[in-house]
Amino acid sequence: METCIKNPALFPILKKIGYSEGILEEVNSQSRWRRVTIPFSDPEGFRRRASSFEKNVLVFAKPLNRQALRYALSQERVIAITIDNDNWMLLTRRASLNMIRQQGKLVEVYMSASSGIIFKVIPLAYKWFNVVFSSCASDMTQLWPPLSKVNYLVIHGADEEEAIRWVYDNPSKLLLYASS
Amino acid sequence: MIIQVSYYSMLALDIVIIGWLAVLTYVTLRKNYIFAKKVKNKRNLKSKRYIIFELLVDEKDRDKVDQNSINAAVKGAVKELLGKMWLEISDPKVIFFDKRSLKGIISTNRAGYKAVIASLPFAKEINGAKALIVTIRTTGSFKRAKKIMNM
Numbered sequence: 001m002e003t004c005i006k007n008p009a010l011f012p013i014l015k016k017i018g019y020s021e022g023i024l025e026e027v028n029s030q031s032r033w034r035r036v037t038i039p040f041s042d043p044e045g046f047r048r049r050a051s052s053f054e055k056n057v058l059v060f061a062k063p064l065n066r067q068a069l070r071y072a073l074s075q076e077r078v079i080a081i082t083i084d085n086d087n088w089m090l091l092t093r094r095a096s097l098n099m100i101r102q103q104g105k106l107v108e109v110y111m112s113a114s115s116g117i118i119f120k121v122i123p124l125a126y127k128w129f130n131v132v133f134s135s136c137a138s139d140m141t142q143l144w145p146p147l148s149k150v151n152y153l154v155i156h157g158a159d160e161e162e163a164i165r166w167v168y169d170n171p172s173k174l175l176l177y178a179s180s
Numbered sequence: 181m182i183i184q185v186s187y188y189s190m191l192a193l194d195i196v197i198i199g200w201l202a203v204l205t206y207v208t209l210r211k212n213y214i215f216a217k218k219v220k221n222k223r224n225l226k227s228k229r230y231i232i233f234e235l236l237v238d239e240k241d242r243d244k245v246d247q248n249s250i251n252a253a254v255k256g257a258v259k260e261l262l263g264k265m266w267l268e269i270s271d272p273k274v275i276f277f278d279k280r281s282l283k284g285i286i287s288t289n290r291a292g293y294k295a296v297i298a299s300l301p302f303a304k305e306i307n308g309a310k311a312l313i314v315t316i317r318t319t320g321s322f323k324r325a326k327k328i329m330n331m
Contacts, residue, residue: 151298
């Protein structure tokens with residue numbers, strides 16, 4: 001399963017490249033799985049935005065500072081914490097990592113994030129949290145086929161078994177977490 | 181006399197110890213009790229790997245893509261992700277491309293096939309056409325690769 005696409009026209013292509021389903025980053029679509037990513041630094045603003053969405057919309061939080069991360073982790077509505085080039089420094093503190101582990105939240109990393117970030121997240125994912133890697137593609141050329149994703153993680157230092165688990169198993173865990 | 185006896189006894193003891201050590205060394209090496217890491221697979225790294233891929237491209241751009249342009253795009257992608265060194269190690273070549281089914285075969289080696297598969301999404305444009313190269317399977321023989329492609 002691809003955990004993030006931005007264009008509904010990519011659904012037929014997802015099937016061709018090896019995914020069974022995808023989560024669409026569009027709140028008002030008719031898709032089975034929909035998601036919204038809320039970047040925020042102010043908890044109050046996040047609360048107002050998150051409550052405005054329907055129950056079946058998966059909410060991904062992208063906290064931009066530590067206070068926002070603490071707030072996002074305490075929210076049941078938040079399925080996963082999104083990490084990319086803007087907020088990867090949140091994962092540098094042990095206290096933050098402990099909090100993520102205690103709350104059992106998943107961490108989503110964009111494949112468009114720099115190699116340096118992916119390289120840093122991989123060892124953390126062994127110990128602290130479950131991770132999913134998303135293409136977040138709006139165009140066919142931005143999509144990552146699952147086999148390429150696995151090999152991309154492997155050349156960044158991940159074990160093959162772990163990379164396969166992150167790419168093939170963890171997205172299903174995300175949905176299980178969302179439905180529970 | 182006492183000194184001579186002790187000298188001969190020491191010599192005898194040394195011979196016994198040397199003999200005992202020789203026996204131990206022989207047994208240890210014979211039964212492979214020492215696990216020295218033998219580099220057996222050095223040659224295998226050079227062995228060929230064939231990546232079967234499918235090209236996704238807009239219907240209107242089908243005519244723009246050919247074997248040479250895909251070859252250039254794949255090499256460019258590997259160079260973009262891992263640099264010149266890994267391009268030369270993996271040495272990817274598109275050895276076959278079927279324009280009708282848009283499927284083809286890339287030849288590489290065991291050392292670099294993961295690098296090639298990981299780099300394929302970086303080949304975003306082929307001869308001006310937006311494209312995505314999707315890996316279908318990897319095999320060790322060209323014959324098997326052709327069989328998978330129903331050739």
